[in-house]
Amino acid sequence: MPNVLVLGAGGRIARWATGMLADNDATLTLFLREAKRLTGAPASARIIEGDVLDRDRLADAVRGQDIVYANLAGDLDLQAERVVEAMEEQGVSRLIFITSLGIYDEVPGAFGEWNRRQIGGMLPPYRAAADAIEASALDYTILRPAWLTDVDEIDYEVTRRDEPFRGTEVSRKSVAAVVTDIVISPDLWSRSNLGVDKPGTDGAKPSFL
Template structure:
């Protein structure tokens, strides 16, 4: 397994992915602003406290990695710029980056209207982050999950950037499993931008809301 840097390692998807990767003997570096949020940290993992916006700290963490997996929130546009910059500096090519459904107004029907009302105002920096990554020379896979659940299952389907988004929800465990699969097979979904949802969940809004 490759050397993997997990940015935003304290997040719930990232922590599930970390456990899956550790089970497959990945060499993990966990980068988090608050390492205290990490639970069940694999004994072999290296934990780095830091902020993605700290250029020097991020570049040091990227050095020597094979794959960078970013699962962040907030000012994602600026964070994406910093990540692309650090990866170029350290000659690291493979990036897996989580954004959100709706950044291309690709969610159809009543659910699309509902989704825009709920989170439409939050999406511009997520779209800008995806644009920055796609404009780079990196070997990226961008994932746009549906609304997230804590259901203990792996059940997902994918849509491409130029296709209407399907479904309304997906489990965090499913997204984590997809990330782990891509890391285990880095040639999977190169320079791709994918929607992720649970099949059969088409509705006006997620079932849990």
């Protein structure tokens, strides 16, 4: 199994993914701002406390990796630029990057209108992050999950960048499963941009809201 760097390792999707990757014998480096937030990390994992915007710290984390999985929040556009820069400098190509549904106005119907009202103002930096990654030479997979749940299940479908988004929600565990599948088979969804949702969850908004 490859060497995998998890950026934003304290996040809830990343925690699911870390466990799945450890079960598949990946060699893990877990990068997050506050190491004390990390619980239940595999004993064999290397843990780095730092900020993705810190060029030197990020370069140290990226060096020697086979795959970078980024599950970040905040200034996603700036963070994506730093990740691309560090990977290109260190000669690491494979990237899995989480953004958000709605960045292409690809969510149709009543749910699309509701989603724009809820998070439309937050989406420009997420779109800019995706644009920066797609403009790079990296071997990327961008994932745009639906609204997230903590249901303990793996049940998902994907849509391409140029297809209308389907569904309204998906479990964090399901998104982590997509990440894990890509790590196990790095050619899967190469240079792809995918919406991720749970089948059969179409509606005007997620069922839990």
